[in-house]
Amino acid sequence: MAKLLTGKEVSAALADDLAPRIERLSAVGVTPTLAIVRVGVRPDDLSYERTACKRAEALGLAVRRFELPADAPQGELEAVIDAVNADDGIHGCLMFRPLPPSMDERAVCDRLAPEKDIDGIGSASLAGVFADTGEGFPPATARACLETLDFYGIPVKGKRVVVLGRSLVIGRPVAMMLLARHATVTLAHSRTEDAAAHTREADIVVCATGRARAFGPEYFAPGQTVLDVGINFDEAGNLCGDVDFDAVEPVLGPEGAITPVPRGLGGVTTTVTMAHVVQAAEAGQR
Amino acid sequence: MAKLLTGKEVSAALADDLAPRIERLSAVGVTPTLAIVRVGVRPDDLSYERTACKRAEALGLAVRRFELPADAPQGELEAVIDAVNADDGIHGCLMFRPLPPSMDERAVCDRLAPEKDIDGIGSASLAGVFADTGEGFPPATARACLETLDFYGIPVKGKRVVVLGRSLVIGRPVAMMLLARHATVTLAHSRTEDAAAHTREADIVVCATGRARAFGPEYFAPGQTVLDVGINFDEAGNLCGDVDFDAVEPVLGPEGAITPVPRGLGGVTTTVTMAHVVQAAEAGQR
Numbered sequence: 113m114a115k116l117l118t119g120k121e122v123s124a125a126l127a128d129d130l131a132p133r134i135e136r137l138s139a140v141g142v143t144p145t146l147a148i149v150r151v152g153v154r155p156d157d158l159s160y161e162r163t164a165c166k167r168a169e170a171l172g173l174a175v176r177r178f179e180l181p182a183d184a185p186q187g188e189l190e191a192v193i194d195a196v197n198a199d200d201g202i203h204g205c206l207m208f209r210p211l212p213p214s215m216d217e218r219a220v221c222d223r224l225a226p227e228k229d230i231d232g233i234g235s236a237s238l239a240g241v242f243a244d245t246g247e248g249f250p251p252a253t254a255r256a257c258l259e260t261l262d263f264y265g266i267p268v269k270g271k272r273v274v275v276l277g278r279s280l281v282i283g284r285p286v287a288m289m290l291l292a293r294h295a296t297v298t299l300a301h302s303r304t305e306d307a308a309a310h311t312r313e314a315d316i317v318v319c320a321t322g323r324a325r326a327f328g329p330e331y332f333a334p335g336q337t338v339l340d341v342g343i344n345f346d347e348a349g350n351l352c353g354d355v356d357f358d359a360v361e362p363v364l365g366p367e368g369a370i371t372p373v374p375r376g377l378g379g380v381t382t383t384v385t386m387a388h389v390v391q392a393a394e395a396g397q398r
Numbered sequence: 399m400a401k402l403l404t405g406k407e408v409s410a411a412l413a414d415d416l417a418p419r420i421e422r423l424s425a426v427g428v429t430p431t432l433a434i435v436r437v438g439v440r441p442d443d444l445s446y447e448r449t450a451c452k453r454a455e456a457l458g459l460a461v462r463r464f465e466l467p468a469d470a471p472q473g474e475l476e477a478v479i480d481a482v483n484a485d486d487g488i489h490g491c492l493m494f495r496p497l498p499p500s501m502d503e504r505a506v507c508d509r510l511a512p513e514k515d516i517d518g519i520g521s522a523s524l525a526g527v528f529a530d531t532g533e534g535f536p537p538a539t540a541r542a543c544l545e546t547l548d549f550y551g552i553p554v555k556g557k558r559v560v561v562l563g564r565s566l567v568i569g570r571p572v573a574m575m576l577l578a579r580h581a582t583v584t585l586a587h588s589r590t591e592d593a594a595a596h597t598r599e600a601d602i603v604v605c606a607t608g609r610a611r612a613f614g615p616e617y618f619a620p621g622q623t624v625l626d627v628g629i630n631f632d633e634a635g636n637l638c639g640d641v642d643f644d645a646v647e648p649v650l651g652p653e654g655a656i657t658p659v660p661r662g663l664g665g666v667t668t669t670v671t672m673a674h675v676v677q678a679a680e681a682g683q684r
Contacts, residue, residue, distance in 0.1 A: 218531055235525035235533065242528035242574075243566050245504055245521055270591050278577060280529050287585075288528075291564060294589040296596065299573075303580040305556050310582065 114364035115264070117339075117371045119379040122256075122263040126383045127171060130390050134172045137393055144393035145174040146230070146386070147196045149207040151189060151215075152182030157208040160382075164206065167382045173389055176202060186215045190223055197225040203396060204230035204389035227395060230388035232285065241285045244292060249388050254285040256380040257318060257339050258293070260371060266316070266337050269294040274311045276300050276327065276354070277320035282341050286318055307331070319354035328356045334365035340373050400650035401550070403625075403657045405665040408542075408549040412669045413457060416676050420458045423679055430679035431460040432516070432672070433482045435493040437475060437501075438468030443494040446668075450492065453668045459675055462488060472501045476509055483511040489682060490516030490675035513681060516674035518571065527571045530578060535674050540571040542666040543604060543625050544579070546657060552602070552623050555580040560597045562586050562613065562640070563606035568627050572604055593617070605640035614642045620651035626659050 137144060146168055150157055161177070168175045178192045189211070196205050205228045211217045218235075226236035226248040237248025249255075261268055273295040277283040287297045295316070300307045302321070308331045311317045316337045319327055324344035332338065342354030353373030361370055371377050423430060432454055436443055447463070454461045464478045475497070482491045491514045497503045504521075512522035512534040523534025535541075547554055559581045563569035573583045581602070586593045588607070597603045597617045603624050605613055610630035618624065628640030639659030647656055657663050 235529065235531055236521060238529045238531075239521035239525040242570065243521070243524045245508075245524075247521065270589050284528065284574075284577075288570075291570075291585055291587075294587070296584065296586050296590040296593075298582065298584040299577055300582050301577075301580070303556050304582040307582075 113366065114361050114368035114370050115366075117260055117264050117337075117369050117376065119260070119371070119376050122260050122380045123383040125263055126259065126380070126387055130171060130387055133390055133394065137390070137397070138172070140397065142393055142397065143172070143174045144386075144390045145176060145202050145204075146389045147176050147178060147199075147202045147205040147228075149178045149180075149189070149192055149196070149205060151180045151184055151208070151211055154208070160208075163382055164385065167386055168389075171383075171386050173386055182212060184212075186220065189215065189220055193220065193223045196228065197223075200396070202228065203393040204228050204385075206231050206385060207233065209233070227392060230385060230392055238280065238285075241288050249391075250289060251281055251285050252384040252388060253282045253341060253377065253381045254289055255388075256377050256384045257282075257286050257341070258289055259384060260339065260377060260380055261316070261337070264369065266369065268316070271295050271315040272298075272313060273316045273318065274298045274300055274307075274314040275318045275320065276307060276311065277318075277322070277341075279320065279322075282320040283318075286320070286341075290316075290318075321354050323354055324352050325356040326354050327360065329359045329363045332360050332363045332368075334363065335367040336364055337368065338364065338370040339377065340371050341377055342373060343378055399652065400647050400654035400656050401652075403546055403550050403623075403655050403662065405542075405546070405657070405662050408546050408666045409669040411549055412545065412666070412673055416457060416673055419676055419680065423676070423683070424458070426683065428679055428683065429458070429460045430672075430676045431462060431488050431490075432675045433462050433464060433485075433488045433491040433514075435464045435466075435475070435478055435482070435491060437466045437470055437494070437497055440494070446494075449668055450671065453672055454675075457669075457672050459672055468498060470498075472506065475501065475506055479506065479509045482514065483509075486682070488514065489679040490514050490671075492517050492671060493519065495519070513678060516671060516678055524566065524571075527574050535677075536575060537567050537571050538670040538674060539568045539627060539663065539667045540575055541674075542663050542670045543568075543572050543627070544575055545670060546625065546663060546666055547602070547623070550655065552655065554602070557581050557601040558584075558599060559602045559604065560584045560586055560593075560600040561604045561606065562593060562597065563604075563608070563627075565606065565608075568606040569604075572606070572627075576602075576604075607640050609640055610638050611642040612640050613646065615645045615649045618646050618649045618654075620649065621653040622650055623654065624650065624656040625663065626657050627663055628659060629664055 221233040232251040240247040320341040340353035507519040518537040526533040606627040626639035
C-alpha cells in the first residue's frame with residue numbers, strides 16, 4: 113500500500129526543533145504568545161481554538177483570546193488589532209475568517225502588523241510569499257505542506273506539481289512556495305477542463321478545494337505523492353478530505369504516498385502556527 | 399502562415415479608448431503626468447525613456463524626468479520618491495531597474511505610493527496582482543499580454559497556458575492575471591525538466607525568460623498562440639525575442655498566432671504604461 117504521510121511525526125519533529133528555542137526565550141523572560149481573535153461563535157472556529165490552545169500549552173506558549181460578538185462593528189475589531197499590534201507581549205496573531213460580511217476583511221487583515229501576521233493574511237505577507245520580499249509569514253497550511261514533504265524526504269526541485277484549488281489561504285501560496293523550491297507548478301481549479309489529465313501526469317498533487325471526496329482514482333497514478341488539505345464533513349457527518357482516500361490509496365501503489373484525513377496535514381498546520389509565533393518572538397529579540 | 403499578433407493595432411485601440419478620457423481630464427485642468435526616475439545612464443534605460451516620452455507626447459500626457467547619478471546614495475533616491483508621492487501634479491511613476499547593487503531595491507520600490515505605482519513594483523501592487531486586493535497596478539508588460547489576447551479575440555477562460563519564466567516583472571504576475579481569468583496555468587522555468595513537453599500541450603505559451611531565441615520548433619504545436627515577451631539582442635546585435643521566430647512560426651500553422659519581436663508586445667507595454675497613468679489621474683479626481 114501507499115506510504116501514509118501522517119502528521120504526528122512531522123509535528124513531533126517540529127516540536128523537537130522548537131523546544132530549545134522556547135527555552136532560550138524563556139531564559140530571557142519571554143513566553144512566546146499567540147493572540148487569537150474571534151468574531152462570533154462558529155463551531156469550527158471554537159473547535160480549532162481549543163486545538164490551538166492545547167497545542168500552545170503543550171509546547172509552552174501562552175495564548176491570549178480576544179472575543180467579539182458576531183455583530184461587532186468593524187471599528188471594534190480594528191481596535192483589538194491595534195491593541196495586538198501595540199502589545200510587545202504578543203508575538204503572533206491568528207484571526208478567524210471569514211469575518212462578518214458587513215466588514216471590509218482586506219482592510220482588517222492589512223491592519224495587522226506584518227511581523228505578527230503568523231497566518232499570512234495581510235497584503236505584506238501575501239507579497240512576501242508571492243515575491244519573496246521576506247515580509248510577514250506564509251499561511252500556516254501552505255507551510256505545513258512543505259514541512260510534510262521535507263520530513264518524509266519527498267523531493268520538490270524539478271518535479272511536476274499540480275495544485276487543485278486557487279484560494280489565497282492555500283492554493284496560490286503553496287504554488288508559490290513550491291515554485292520557489294524549483295518545482296514546475298500547475299494551478300488547476302473549478303474552470304479547468306479535464307483536471308484529471310493534468311493531475312495524472314504530476315509527481316505531486318496538492319488537493320485544496322474544500323470539496324468532500326471530490327477526487328477519485330481517475331485523478332491519480334502509481335508512484336505519486338498526494339497532499340490532501342481538505343477538512344470536510346461528508347453527508348454522514350464524518351471528517352474527510354478532498355480525496356476519496358479508500359479508492360485512491362490503492363492506485364498510488366507502494367511507491368506512492370498520501371496524507372490521510374484526519375491524522376494528516378491539519379495537526380501539522382497547528383504546529384506550524386506555533387512555530388511562526390516562536391519565530392516572531394525570536395525576531396522581536398533582535 | 400500563423401497569424402501575426404502585431405502590437406500597433408492593440409496600441410491604437412488602447413489610444414482610442416484613452417483619447418476621450420484624457421480630454422475629460424484636460425477639461426478639468428488635469429494633464430495626466432508620468433514621472434520617470436532613472437539612476438545612472440544605462441543605454442537600455444535611455445532608449446526606453448525616449449520611447450516613453452514620445453508615446454506620452456503623442457497621447458497628450460506630460461512627463462517629468464528625475465535623473466540621479468549612478469553613485470547617488472539611497473537617501474537621495476528616496477527623497478525623489480517622496481517628492482513624487484507628495485506632488486499632486488504627478489499621477490504615475492516609472493522607475494528604471496535594477497537599481498545599483500548598493501541600494502535596497504525592495505525598500506525603494508515599497509516607498510512609492512501604491513496609487514502612483516503604475517508599473518507594479520511595490521509590495522502593495524504585488525499583493526494586488528497575487529490576491530486581487532485592488533491596490534496598485536499590475537506590471538505593464540503583464541497587462542500588455544492580456545490586452546493583446548483580448549484585442550485579437552483569443553480566449554483565455556478554461557485554456558491551458560504555460561508561462562516560461564518566473565520573474566516578478568512578468569512571469570509570476572502574468573500567470574496570476576491569466577489564472578484570475580480562469581486559465582489553467584503552469585509556471586515553468588530554468589529548472590523545469592523537459593519544458594517542451596509542457597509547452598507542446600498548451601493552448602497559449604508565454605515566453606518570458608529573456609534568453610535570445612531560446613525556444614525553437616520543438617517547443618510548439620499547430621494552433622497555439624505564442625506571446626513572446628523577450629526583448630533581446632542576438633550575437634549580431636539584432637533585436638530578437640525569446641522565440642526562434644523563423645523556425646517556430648511555420649510550426650504554428652494557419653490556426654496558430656504569434657507576437658513578433660520587434661513590432662509585438664513592446665509597444666503595447668509602453669501604451670499600457672500610459673493607460674495606467676491616465677487611470678491613476680482619473681482615480682485622483684474621485
